[in-house]
Amino acid sequence: MNAKRRPLIAGNWKMHHGGMSGIELAAGCVKISNHTPHVDLVIAPPYTALAAAAHGCDGSPVAIAAQNIHAKDSGAYTGEISASMLVEAGCKWVIVGHSERRQYYGENFQIVHDKTCAAIDSGLRPIVCVGETLEEREAGKTLEIVKREVVAVLPVLAKSTIPVAIAYEPVWAIGTGKNAQPSDAEEVHAAIRNWLAAASEEFAERTRILYGGSLKPENAESLLSCANVDGGLIGGASLDAKSFGAIATVAERLTAS
Numbered sequence: 001m002n003a004k005r006r007p008l009i010a011g012n013w014k015m016h017h018g019g020m021s022g023i024e025l026a027a028g029c030v031k032i033s034n035h036t037p038h039v040d041l042v043i044a045p046p047y048t049a050l051a052a053a054a055h056g057c058d059g060s061p062v063a064i065a066a067q068n069i070h071a072k073d074s075g076a077y078t079g080e081i082s083a084s085m086l087v088e089a090g091c092k093w094v095i096v097g098h099s100e101r102r103q104y105y106g107e108n109f110q111i112v113h114d115k116t117c118a119a120i121d122s123g124l125r126p127i128v129c130v131g132e133t134l135e136e137r138e139a140g141k142t143l144e145i146v147k148r149e150v151v152a153v154l155p156v157l158a159k160s161t162i163p164v165a166i167a168y169e170p171v172w173a174i175g176t177g178k179n180a181q182p183s184d185a186e187e188v189h190a191a192i193r194n195w196l197a198a199a200s201e202e203f204a205e206r207t208r209i210l211y212g213g214s215l216k217p218e219n220a221e222s223l224l225s226c227a228n229v230d231g232g233l234i235g236g237a238s239l240d241a242k243s244f245g246a247i248a249t250v251a252e253r254l255t256a257s
């Protein structure tokens with residue numbers, strides 16, 4: 001982490017806690033925020049729990065994110081949810097281009113680009129996810145792949161007047177228990193910051209780059225200590241207030257030190 005940027009700890013609940021348990025978990029996250037005043041906390045419940053979680057977090061520093069968005073603002077798109085609806089439900093952030101969406105729902109560069117535009121146009125802060133597969137890493141293509149994903153959204157992100165974030169999530173580290181080594185994560189994060197700087201130095205300095213992929217209390221300190229890791233996008237360990245709180249507490253401690 002770097003004192004210039006406030007840490008951002010975000011929980012991506014994926015397809016978990018869509019009902020009452022989500023409301024309880026959101027309440028647990030509000031309690032965490034009482035002890036982590038220097039950390040931005042964001043939770044991304046499933047659609048069905050968004051409004052209730054937003055209500056539960058109202059008046060607290062915990063912000064709500066959606067996990068997905070549709071690029072169009074309204075129309076005959078059965079089953080889809082638009083940016084303005086997310087804003088209405090109480091969202092401040094939205095995750096865009098998660099590898100699970102790229103992999104299972106065919107989200108290509110254009111779709112990720114259009115969704116990012118739709119979010120920013122409605123005042124929703126995007127967390128754009130990028131990352132390589134194991135095959136790509138083993139072929140030595142990590143930086144090439146990640147650069148392509150970043151460059152595809154860079155013009156949109158760089159001209160945004162609202163904060164945006166990038167999450168580096170190596171696909172092979174997601175849900176596997178195998179996190180990236182801090183030095184490997186730092187290498188990619190530093191490269192991402194350099195690519196952002198090509199658009200604007202000031203933009204690169206202020207934009208938070210999160211790490212995601214088996215981030216948990218046991219490895220939080222080593223990953224969050226990296227100079228260009230400004231927080232985390234956490235899946236499994238965000239499903240429980242205790243482990244999510246433990247990660248947020250590490251970020252709080254590192255900020256204070």
Ligand code: 13P
Pocket residue numbers: 012098169173174175176177212213214215233234235236237
């Ligand atoms: P895990 O923390 O479960 O590996 O998931 C990471 C992730 O995909 C967050 O978006």
